[in-house]
Amino acid sequence: MTPEWFIVLSALLFATGATGILIRRSPMVILLCLELMLNAGNLALVAFSRMVGNEEGQIFALIVMVVAACEVVVGLGLIVAIYRRRLPLNVDDLRELRG
Amino acid sequence: MEEALFFVSALGALGGAVGVIAMRNPFYSVLSLVVHLFSLASLFLLLTAAFVAAAQVVVYAGAVMVLYIFVVAYVGGGGESAWEPIPGQRFLAPLLGIALFVELSVAVLASGLRALGEEGPDVKAGFGDPAAIGTLLLEKFLLPFEAASILLLLAAVGAIVLAARRREEAA
Numbered sequence: 488m489t490p491e492w493f494i495v496l497s498a499l500l501f502a503t504g505a506t507g508i509l510i511r512r513s514p515m516v517i518l519l520c521l522e523l524m525l526n527a528g529n530l531a532l533v534a535f536s537r538m539v540g541n542e543e544g545q546i547f548a549l550i551v552m553v554v555a556a557c558e559v560v561v562g563l564g565l566i567v568a569i570y571r572r573r574l575p576l577n578v579d580d581l582r583e584l585r586g
Numbered sequence: 587m588e589e590a591l592f593f594v595s596a597l598g599a600l601g602g603a604v605g606v607i608a609m610r611n612p613f614y615s616v617l618s619l620v621v622h623l624f625s626l627a628s629l630f631l632l633l634t635a636a637f638v639a640a641a642q643v644v645v646y647a648g649a650v651m652v653l654y655i656f657v658v659a660y661v662g663g664g665g666e667s668a669w670e671p672i673p674g675q676r677f678l679a680p681l682l683g684i685a686l687f688v689e690l691s692v693a694v695l696a697s698g699l700r701a702l703g704e705e706g707p708d709v710k711a712g713f714g715d716p717a718a719i720g721t722l723l724l725e726k727f728l729l730p731f732e733a734a735s736i737l738l739l740l741a742a743v744g745a746i747v748l749a750a751r752r753r754e755e756a757a
Contacts, residue, residue, distance in 0.1 A: 491694075500599060506682070506683030507607030509682060510676055519616065520606065523622065526623070526626055529638075534633055545635050548638050555646075556741070564745035
């Protein structure tokens with residue numbers, strides 16, 4: 488397989504995740520779309536790591552996975568906190584922080 | 587063989603990704619993401635990244651998705667309102683997504699990617715296996731490794747602080 492296929496697939500997955508963030512309202516689905524975008528980045532990192540013949544890109548992918556796990560934990564904590572306060576789980580209604 | 591595996595996995599990854607953004611019920615979105623993650627793990631195996639593939643399945647599809655399912659079950663998958671703050675958002679967003687894809691593809695394919703060659707270099711047998719990754723993590727990348735562990739600890743503490751029931755709330 489040539490690297491182009493993997494990179495183009497990665498771009499396609501990233502664009503899918505970005506589209507999801509733009510059209511969905513539920514903060515939970517937006518977190519899932521963030522995962523899609525991070526995973527697209529991981530795919531590109533691992534593909535380049537293979538094509539260069541150096542394992543260091545895989546370390547990058549692992550660190551991205553750690554950061555994604557942290558992001559999920561904090562994001563889900565926020566969602567649970569929002570739900571506890573009986574606020575709507577909708578990013579268009581939760582806009583008190585908007586400038 | 588390799589090509590067939592690539593296209594099957596790519597279709598699975600893409601189908602899972604589209605499922606995540608298309609499903610009305612967040613529970614089905616999470617299940618689509620599991621399909622996506624498994625397909626991505628097989629793509630990592632194609633790229634001889636055995637340890638990353640295993641970590642993807644165990645950490646992501648195993649632990650993180652269970653966390654998601656617990657939270658979806660807790661808050662319930664409510665339907666989304668049809669109200670749009672920006673007129674035509676549902677129509678414009680996919681166009682922006684397509685534009686982003688075209689731009690990324692043009693940017694990458696017009697670069698010197700060809701110089702990497704068709705198949706990539708021949709790698710030794712243990713490329714990307716746990717031993718190699720472990721050696722790299724504990725020797726060359728020890729500082730990022732420790733920073734990642736501190737970050738995980740901070741995230742765990744932060745999530746408890748955010749989501750824990752306050753004492754006055756419980757009373």
